[in-house]
Amino acid sequence: MKWSKSKALSLSLVSAMLISSVVGCGGNVQESVSDGTDVAQGASDATTIEPTETATADSAETTITVSIQTGTGVEEGWQAVADAYMEMHPDVKVVLDLKASDGYDQWVQNVFASTDTTSVDIVNINLAGDAKTGKSINYNDYIDNDSPYSDGTWKEQFEYGKQVINMADNTFDALSLDSVQVLWLYNQDIFDEVGVSVPTTWDELIDVCQKIQDAGYQPIAMPGDYDSFYSGTMGWLAQIYADQTTRSMIEVFKAQPGDYCYDPDIDDYFVYDPTDCFNDDSDKVTQNPVRAFAAIKDGTYAADSVGMKTVWQNFAKVLPGYAGGDAMFGTDADGAKTLFYQGKAAMMVNGGWGITMFMNDMKALEAGEEVKDSAGNVINDMQAFTLGTFNMPSMEGEGIEAKARTIEVANGFLGCVSKDQAHNDQVVDFLMFYSSVEGMSIYINNAIAAGACPSGASLVYGVEYPEEIQNAFSGLTFIGNAQKGFNNTLARGIGESAETFRNFYDYSYKYLTGTITIDEWASEHKTNVMDNLENAMAEKGISDKDLENPANEPTGE
Numbered sequence: 001m002k003w004s005k006s007k008a009l010s011l012s013l014v015s016a017m018l019i020s021s022v023v024g025c026g027g028n029v030q031e032s033v034s035d036g037t038d039v040a041q042g043a044s045d046a047t048t049i050e051p052t053e054t055a056t057a058d059s060a061e062t063t064i065t066v067s068i069q070t071g072t073g074v075e076e077g078w079q080a081v082a083d084a085y086m087e088m089h090p091d092v093k094v095v096l097d098l099k100a101s102d103g104y105d106q107w108v109q110n111v112f113a114s115t116d117t118t119s120v121d122i123v124n125i126n127l128a129g130d131a132k133t134g135k136s137i138n139y140n141d142y143i144d145n146d147s148p149y150s151d152g153t154w155k156e157q158f159e160y161g162k163q164v165i166n167m168a169d170n171t172f173d174a175l176s177l178d179s180v181q182v183l184w185l186y187n188q189d190i191f192d193e194v195g196v197s198v199p200t201t202w203d204e205l206i207d208v209c210q211k212i213q214d215a216g217y218q219p220i221a222m223p224g225d226y227d228s229f230y231s232g233t234m235g236w237l238a239q240i241y242a243d244q245t246t247r248s249m250i251e252v253f254k255a256q257p258g259d260y261c262y263d264p265d266i267d268d269y270f271v272y273d274p275t276d277c278f279n280d281d282s283d284k285v286t287q288n289p290v291r292a293f294a295a296i297k298d299g300t301y302a303a304d305s306v307g308m309k310t311v312w313q314n315f316a317k318v319l320p321g322y323a324g325g326d327a328m329f330g331t332d333a334d335g336a337k338t339l340f341y342q343g344k345a346a347m348m349v350n351g352g353w354g355i356t357m358f359m360n361d362m363k364a365l366e367a368g369e370e371v372k373d374s375a376g377n378v379i380n381d382m383q384a385f386t387l388g389t390f391n392m393p394s395m396e397g398e399g400i401e402a403k404a405r406t407i408e409v410a411n412g413f414l415g416c417v418s419k420d421q422a423h424n425d426q427v428v429d430f431l432m433f434y435s436s437v438e439g440m441s442i443y444i445n446n447a448i449a450a451g452a453c454p455s456g457a458s459l460v461y462g463v464e465y466p467e468e469i470q471n472a473f474s475g476l477t478f479i480g481n482a483q484k485g486f487n488n489t490l491a492r493g494i495g496e497s498a499e500t501f502r503n504f505y506d507y508s509y510k511y512l513t514g515t516i517t518i519d520e521w522a523s524e525h526k527t528n529v530m531d532n533l534e535n536a537m538a539e540k541g542i543s544d545k546d547l548e549n550p551a552n553e554p555t556g557e
Helices: 074-088 104-113 188-194 202-214 226-231 233-243 247-253 289-298 306-318 325-330 333-341 353-366 421-434 437-450 467-474 498-512 518-539
Strands: 062-066 092-096 122-124 178-187 218-221 345-351 387-390 408-411 414-416
Touching: 062 122, 062 421, 074 092, 074 421, 074 437, 092 421, 104 122, 122 421, 178 188, 178 353, 188 202, 188 345, 188 387, 202 218, 202 306, 218 333, 226 233, 226 498, 233 306, 233 345, 233 498, 247 289, 289 518, 306 498, 306 518, 333 345, 345 353, 353 387, 353 467, 414 421, 421 437, 498 518
Parallel strands: 062 092, 218 345
Antiparallel strands: 122 414, 178 345, 178 387, 178 408
């Protein structure tokens, strides 16, 4: 897909990205990946939004308080949804009490620590950690109920198959209604000048990089700091390409007949097919987390596999040599964007939000306005050029089992504090309206005027963006999500501890700079995984004793 520098870019763009993923169109977004299921983007300058006058009457029989993270367009979109809902339900008041992203994780964890007294209802639950356990509404208790806001069940209003379900206890407590896809952006003008085409394999990427470098350009703008390995671009790539090596492990992870989580409605019919990039989606097969961790424990699922070595050997053929050399490790996300915008680097990896940001940034450039990075620094010497996109080039070689997928996830993570049954029912009813065609369209239309940026198509069936926005994503192709289940559990160490990510960065840096061999990298990676395995299991509520009987529901004891 291509975006021309001469195209009229009169867009005020909107996103239904519900949490801190809603950003101003001129900003730079850094995606955050924790356990491989959440995606959060920064709005660090956000401030708490006081409830509007129309949402604070004391006479309400029921008050629903929305305390998600704020960002560009969030208040306007949610207020419009709240007003429409209150018009239909005069006995309900919806209060907006939006929060800044800084410190939100601690704040939301405190909310779940005080569920008996809190007035908060709807939050970004992906940042609540273990504090939410047993204290959040399980949407699966409502998902098959008829919706008052559509002609079917709640489940039929949106793409349920893209939601994250806790396979350990079949809970669904994070409603995500927006798509995010990680892909490559490229400077079409440089590609045309050099005479290269979009690569579809990693070997082709290497060839393209060499020709671009020979022409005097830096082929790739790649952040190589710790944040990139932990929660940004290098972390994304590690997960995406580890997935190419582990597709067959679904035969080990999948629930077996008699397992506590076995679902005969889907699992009776599952057949492994690595040519189908959606083959292991949650609505096609149930994965048993106990079996997954047992496979790691006994070495069936190995961090030092031949496939993992192939992946990192391929990384080393491109990085850092085609990304500025050692300067890559001193480059952050803003620095990579600047190199790309200045026309010095021909390619970069970004999310779908990068397309709409580019469109608006080009509009600003044409108008003679300043374009700034996420830190507020002006990007000097910015060049106008035609933007193109392509999906992840597939690696080939020993241990590679299927074509590359990408991080292609649902985003939003709206969760609810569980209270009494009647209150829970009303809060879920509000979310049913929000997640309907009518509710989501209201959100989108009002957020447009506030200048928010979309990161991808809405997952609510029937929702249409304005034509310019629809066109922005029309050229994107879903190629399957690598960030689900357990396929990339070992991509960056294991679990969520700072230690495992720091270790991963340290030995990966050593390998990419030639200090250690691939075998030494693999050995350190395996040690990192095994040393942190017990903590990672505890994060999922699984104990060593549970591994002895994987058919049983884990107790964590």
